[in-house]
Amino acid sequence: MIETFKNAFKIPELRAKLVFTFIIIILYRVGSAIPVPFIDSAGMANLFDQMDNTIFGYLNILSGNAFSQATLFALGIQPYITASIIMQLLTVAIPALERLQKSGDDGRKKITQITRYVTVLLGLITGYGYYMYLGSLRFQDGTGILNTVGFSGGERFFVGVVIVACYSAGSALIMWLGEKINESGIGNGISMILFTNIISMLPTTVASSVNAIISRASGSNPAGDVIMETVKWAVIAAVALALVAFVVFMSNAERRLQVQYSKRVVGRKMYGGQSTHLPIKVNMSGVMPIIFASSIVSVPITVISFINANPEHGTALSVVNSLFSPTSILYISLTFILIIAFSYFYISISFNPVEVSNNLKKNGGFIPGIRPGKPTSDYISKILNKIVLIGGLFLAFVAVFPLTVNAVVSIIPALQSLGLGGLAFGGSSLLIVVGVALETTREIEAQMSMRHYKGFLE
Numbered sequence: 001m002i003e004t005f006k007n008a009f010k011i012p013e014l015r016a017k018l019v020f021t022f023i024i025i026i027l028y029r030v031g032s033a034i035p036v037p038f039i040d041s042a043g044m045a046n047l048f049d050q051m052d053n054t055i056f057g058y059l060n061i062l063s064g065n066a067f068s069q070a071t072l073f074a075l076g077i078q079p080y081i082t083a084s085i086i087m088q089l090l091t092v093a094i095p096a097l098e099r100l101q102k103s104g105d106d107g108r109k110k111i112t113q114i115t116r117y118v119t120v121l122l123g124l125i126t127g128y129g130y131y132m133y134l135g136s137l138r139f140q141d142g143t144g145i146l147n148t149v150g151f152s153g154g155e156r157f158f159v160g161v162v163i164v165a166c167y168s169a170g171s172a173l174i175m176w177l178g179e180k181i182n183e184s185g186i187g188n189g190i191s192m193i194l195f196t197n198i199i200s201m202l203p204t205t206v207a208s209s210v211n212a213i214i215s216r217a218s219g220s221n222p223a224g225d226v227i228m229e230t231v232k233w234a235v236i237a238a239v240a241l242a243l244v245a246f247v248v249f250m251s252n253a254e255r256r257l258q259v260q261y262s263k264r265v266v267g268r269k270m271y272g273g274q275s276t277h278l279p280i281k282v283n284m285s286g287v288m289p290i291i292f293a294s295s296i297v298s299v300p301i302t303v304i305s306f307i308n309a310n311p312e313h314g315t316a317l318s319v320v321n322s323l324f325s326p327t328s329i330l331y332i333s334l335t336f337i338l339i340i341a342f343s344y345f346y347i348s349i350s351f352n353p354v355e356v357s358n359n360l361k362k363n364g365g366f367i368p369g370i371r372p373g374k375p376t377s378d379y380i381s382k383i384l385n386k387i388v389l390i391g392g393l394f395l396a397f398v399a400v401f402p403l404t405v406n407a408v409v410s411i412i413p414a415l416q417s418l419g420l421g422g423l424a425f426g427g428s429s430l431l432i433v434v435g436v437a438l439e440t441t442r443e444i445e446a447q448m449s450m451r452h453y454k455g456f457l458e
Contacts (some may be wrong), residue, residue, distance in 0.1 A: 003428055004401055004441055004444055004445055005018070005301075005444070007448060008444050008447075008448060011448065012446060014186070014448065017184065017185050017186045017374060017421075018185075018186055019139065019152050020181075020184050020185045021181055021185035021186050021187065021192065024177050024180055024189075025192065025193075025196050026184060027177065028073070028114065028174065028193060028196065029196065029200065029215060030065070031071075031072050031073045031170065031173065031174075032046055032063070032064055032065070032066040032071055032072070032073045032197075033066075033069075034071055034072040034073075035070075035071055036070060036071060036072055036074075036163055036166045036167070037148060037159075037162055037163070037166070038146055038147050038148060038159045038162065039070045039145060039163065040145050040146075040147060041069045041070050041071060042069075043145055044068065044069055044070045044134070044137070044145050045068050045069050047145070048060065048067075048068035048069075051215075052148045055172065056068075057376075058295075058298065058428075059076065059078065059306065060074050061197070061198060061201060061429055062077070062078065062194060062197055062198070063075070063076030063077075063078075063197055064076075064197030064198070064200040064201065065200065065201065065204075066197075070130075070134060070145070072167075072169075072170040072176055073170045073171075073172060073173075073211075074130065074167060074170070075123060075126050075127060075130065075167050075174075076171075076174065076197065077171075077174050077175075077178065077190055077193050077194060078126070078171075079119050079122040079123045079126055079171040079175075080115075080119045080171065080174065080175045080178070080190065081190065082121040082122055082445070083115050083116075083118035084115055085288075086118060087111060087114065087115045087118065088349070088350075089124070089349065091111070092349050097111065114171075116175065119172065119175050120168065120171075120172055122171075123167065123168035123170075123171035123172060124164065124168045126167070126171070126219060127163070127164040127165075127166075127167030127168045127171070128164050130167060131160055131163045131167070133166050134163075136145055146159065146412065150177055157258070177189065178190045178191070178192070178193055181193075186434065186440060186443060186444060187440040187443060188436075188439070191435070191436045191439065192430070192436065193438070194432050194436070195432060195433055195436040195437070198432055198433050199433065200427045230372055230451050241431075243398065243401070243430060243436060244430065246398075247398060247430055247431060248434055248438065250283055250391075250394045251281075251283055251431075251435060251438055252284055253281070253282040253283075254279045254280060254281045254282060255279075255280045255282070255383060255387050256277040256278070256279050256280075257277060257278040257279075257280065257367055257380070257383065258275065258276075258277050258278075258368055258455065259275070259276050259277060259278050259360065259365045259366070259367060260274075260275050260363045260365065260366055260367075260368050261274055261276070261363065261364050262364045262365075262366070278356070278360075278367075278380075280383065280384065280387055281391075282345055282390055282391045282394065283324070283386055283391045283394060283395065284351065284387075284388070285342075285343050285346040285350070285388075285390060285391065285395075286300060286431070286435060287349055287431040287432055287435065288342070288346050288394075289338075289339045289340075289341075289342035289345075289346060289392065289395055290339055290398075290399045290428040291428060292338070292342045292346075292372045292397055292430065293334075293335050293338035293339045293342055293399070294399070294428065296334075296338060297324065297331055297334045297335050297338065298324075300320055300321075300323075300324040300325045301320075301321060301325065301338050326403055326406065326407075327403070327406050327407040327409075328407070328409045331403070332400055332403050332404060332407060335396070335399060335400055335403065336399075337393040337409065338396075339392060339395050339396040339399055339400075340389070340392035340393065340396055343388050343389075343392035343395060344385075344388055345393065347384065347388050351384065352386060353377040353378075353380040354377045354382045355452045356377070356380060357372070357374075357377035357380060358371065360372065360376065361373060367379060367415045395431070398431060399428065400429060402445075407454065
């Protein structure tokens with residue numbers, strides 16, 4: 001991968017694209033640090049330490065710490081992702097949008113424009129919800145995150161308009177930056193922004209591990225404590241690298257269905273007759289099932305965080321809080337099951353075996369031993385169900401493994417004393433980072449191959 005980027009910088013056009021992408025990423029990170037008026041960003045960051053296990057902690061990772069600091073890009077890319085998912089579902093459900101999508105570039109441009117409007121609308125709705133959430137947060141002394149002490153009703157309304165407008169504009173600006181990467185940069189813009197957000201959390205993780213080792217050195221048994229802390233982080237790093245290797249292997253894995261094209265004569269030329277294959281990737285749904293499942297199972301504990309339930313109280317809310325804790329068996333089991341279920345759901349709306357079978361039939365292609373038409377679509381569906389199950393189990397394992405480790409550590413005092421809980425990597429984050437790195441590398445290699453191809457005349 002490093003060699004690929006080094007070779008890409010030797011080509012002026014690719015170097016310009018890489019530099020442009022890097023500049024957009026820098027601008028995005030600057031926007032993630034710009035504070036919004038009337039908000040105590042530092043105080044928000046301190047309060048957010050208690051919400052890591054809620055859906056807000058997940059959103060904070062995808063926003064690169066902007067959510068926990070309530071900065072301009074606090075909403076992250078989520079409004080645009082949600083709008084894209086909504087439009088994808090509506091395209092399947094509404095025939096008019098389906099015809100528009102299949103009508104060529106003009107139709108796809110119209111759908112893209114509608115997606116932008118939906119993103120702005122979702123940005124306004126989400127920005128208002130975030131503003132209301134910020135208004136409900138209180139410090140121990142009774143003061144709030146919003147700096148509106150002494151403001152009249154009209155002035156507070158103006159403050160709300162300014163804050164919601166800032167967050168909505170921030171989400172629209174992120175969408176624009178992502179589209180600029182698509183037009184003039186390298187890779188998918190939205191994926192690159194998510195990749196940047198997750199990678200930006202690594203320095204904090206490294207710093208915390210170094211600080212832990214330093215603090216151990218000042219204990220009663222400095223030599224043994226330092227060795228123990230170093231071994232702990234070495235084990236975590238080794239497990240993380242093993243997971244990365246596993247994710248890379250499974251991301252590249254695919255089932256290839258052999259396809260044979262019959263010979264046909266057009267004029268004086270003969271076409272077809274060659275044998276090729278139909279690739280079906282094991283992980284066709286990407287990280288979407290994990291995102292859906294994590295969002296759903298985090299709803300109960302997120303609602304509890306809204307009403308500030310105290311787990312120490314013997315109330316029904318504390319029972320729900322313990323049941324849906326990320327270290328509980330119910331939480332881990334639901335996450336595992338929902339990921340597999342959403343894998344099948346996502347494939348059902350994104351891959352149509354009947355359409356693939358019809359396209360093969362129109363082009364004179366067939367799977368050896370399988371009749372064209374319905375038998376081919378049934379055969380592809382049968383293979384697809386098996387592959388989706390394998391892909392769903394893969395996604396579920398990657399997502400649940402860190403949760404399981406943390407759950408085991410939470411019930412074993414000896415492991416707690418070693419500080420082995422709280423793994424810094426999650427399934428969705430790992431899949432996004434590895435997937436974006438692989439896809440970007442493939443795109444660079446493809447563009448390099450195009451520019452080095454000399455043709456048969458030279």
